[in-house]
Amino acid sequence: MQQKIIGYHLDEEQHWVAELGCGHFQHVRHNPPWTVRLWVTTIEGRQQQLGMILNCKKCDVAAPPDSVD
Numbered sequence: 001m002q003q004k005i006i007g008y009h010l011d012e013e014q015h016w017v018a019e020l021g022c023g024h025f026q027h028v029r030h031n032p033p034w035t036v037r038l039w040v041t042t043i044e045g046r047q048q049q050l051g052m053i054l055n056c057k058k059c060d061v062a063a064p065p066d067s068v069d
Contacts (some may be wrong), residue, residue, distance in 0.1 A: 001059035005052050009068055016040050023065030024058040 007019040011027070018028045030037045039045030058066075 001056050002053045003056040003059060005050055005054060007050070008046050016046070018054060020054060020056055022056055022059050024056050024063065025066040026054055026056065026058075028054075 001022070003020040003022045003024070005018045005028075006021050008028075009017050009019065009025075011017050016028050017025045019025055028037055028040050029035055030040045039049050
């Protein structure tokens with residue numbers, strides 16, 4: 001299911017995680033050559049991507065919302 005990015009936080013390993021409008025979280029790593037998301041590396045890049053649509057696989061299986069511990 002398609003969901004908008006509404007915010008970000010760092011996980012325990014200091015990787016960026018997108019917070020989606022549905023309440024689920026999804027890692028948004030810049031890990032070339034497999035995943036190229038240079039925008040993740042700067043605050044300006046992350047702010048520009050607020051509202052960007054990501055495919056939420058957790059919604060597809062009706063998983064409960066995530067929470068920051």
